[in-house]
Amino acid sequence: MNQGPPASSAKWGDLGIRALSAAVLIPAVLADVWAGGIWFHLFVALIGILMAQEWVNIVHGDNPLQFALHAAGAMCGALLPLDVGLAGGIAAILVLSVLSAAAAARSQPNGPAWRYLGVPYVSLPLIALVVLRQDPDYGVASIVLVMLMVWAADTLAYFAGRIIGGPKLAPRISPKKTWAGMGGAMAGSALAALCVGLVLGVPGLWMLLVVAAVLAVVEQGGDLFKSAMKRHYGVKDSGRLIPGHGGVIDRVDGLVAVAAAAALIGALRAGVDHAGAGILVW
Numbered sequence: 001m002n003q004g005p006p007a008s009s010a011k012w013g014d015l016g017i018r019a020l021s022a023a024v025l026i027p028a029v030l031a032d033v034w035a036g037g038i039w040f041h042l043f044v045a046l047i048g049i050l051m052a053q054e055w056v057n058i059v060h061g062d063n064p065l066q067f068a069l070h071a072a073g074a075m076c077g078a079l080l081p082l083d084v085g086l087a088g089g090i091a092a093i094l095v096l097s098v099l100s101a102a103a104a105a106r107s108q109p110n111g112p113a114w115r116y117l118g119v120p121y122v123s124l125p126l127i128a129l130v131v132l133r134q135d136p137d138y139g140v141a142s143i144v145l146v147m148l149m150v151w152a153a154d155t156l157a158y159f160a161g162r163i164i165g166g167p168k169l170a171p172r173i174s175p176k177k178t179w180a181g182m183g184g185a186m187a188g189s190a191l192a193a194l195c196v197g198l199v200l201g202v203p204g205l206w207m208l209l210v211v212a213a214v215l216a217v218v219e220q221g222g223d224l225f226k227s228a229m230k231r232h233y234g235v236k237d238s239g240r241l242i243p244g245h246g247g248v249i250d251r252v253d254g255l256v257a258v259a260a261a262a263a264l265i266g267a268l269r270a271g272v273d274h275a276g277a278g279i280l281v282w
Contacts (some may be wrong), residue, residue, distance in 0.1 A: 004269065014152055029043075030101050030144065033147070035091070035266075036133060041079055041082060044077075044078040045079055047126070047208065047248060048078055048123065048261075049074050050239075050247075051121075051248050051256075052067060052070035052071045052118070054247045054248060055070060055249065056070050056199055056239040056251050058229070058233050059115055059118055060118070064102060065103055065111030069096050069100040070118050071118060073092075073123035074126060076092040077125075077126030077130070078130065079125045081127060084123050090124075093266075094123065095097075097123075100116075100118065106197055107207060114233075123134075125256035125257070125260045125280070128262070128264070129143065132146065135275055137272075138280050139276050141280060145279070145280060146262050147255065148257045149187075149192075149258060150254045151192070152188035153188045154254060155182075155188055157181040158184075161176065161177065161181030164178070164180035165178055165180060167179050169181065169224075170224055173227050173231060174224055174231075175225075177223075177224070182217070185216040185220055190209045190212045193211070193212035194208075194275045197280075200280070203281060203282065207282035217245050218257050218261045221253035221257060222253045222257025222258070226238070226250070228255060237250055238250045262279045263279075265278065266278030266279035267275070
């Protein structure tokens with residue numbers, strides 16, 4: 001009788017395809033971050049539109065009107081700050097959020113609260129990425145920091161969760177997440193920040209490591225937010241675009257959360273125009 005694959009191989013069964021997908025995607029993403037300008041804005045807009053498509057497919061039953069509103073929100077977040085500034089972009093997203101909520105309330109009078117969250121979710125983090133990248137001195141470095149922290153947090157959480165295991169973090173939302181994985185995420189994020197900080201020679205390195213560890217908690221929270229949404233709607237993956245990772249939302253759930261938090265911290269410390277310095281230099 002076929003007993004199926006050994007438990008150890010099943011445990012690591014997705015590692016190869018995840019690593020291959022990362023090897024293809026990461027250089028392309030970093031090249032676009034380095035290029036900056038309109039290329040970065042277009043890349044961010046594309047990510048937002050793909051997120052919009054997946055969100056609307058799950059939450060709104062692939063409703064065309066909702067996709068138009070969500071995709072417009074993504075484009076406002078990525079592109080409007082170029083022309084009308086940050087305030088104009090946020091105002092446009094607010095209007096689109098209200099229109100989306102009104103349409104959802106009309107078509108799903110007794111639907112869940114998820115139907116009101118899509119436009120802000122796919123739009124506001126894009127503004128955060130734009131704000132960080134536009135820093136004249138630390139734009140590239142701040143985006144690279146955010147991405148490396150998220151990638152390192154994901155990677156060490158993956159290995160710590162599978163090697164150490166132990167108590168579950170939020171079993172009703174994400175049964176595979178463990179407290180050991182959370183510790184691995186915090187260590188990975190701090191390690192990435194240490195590397196970036198040493199390369200750049202920024203002051204206040206210990207404070208940067210503390211902030212990085214806190215942002216790893218935010219990253220895990222972004223993952224749990226996505227998992228809660230998917231569990232509510234009974235779906236395993238947000239999409240099938242990225243082999244080994246599912247959809248775009250599955251891949252960037254932590255990134256959008258960390259980018260939003262990092263941009264907010266940076267802007268509060270150094271102003272919107274120097275948010276990158278605000279998150280890097282302590």
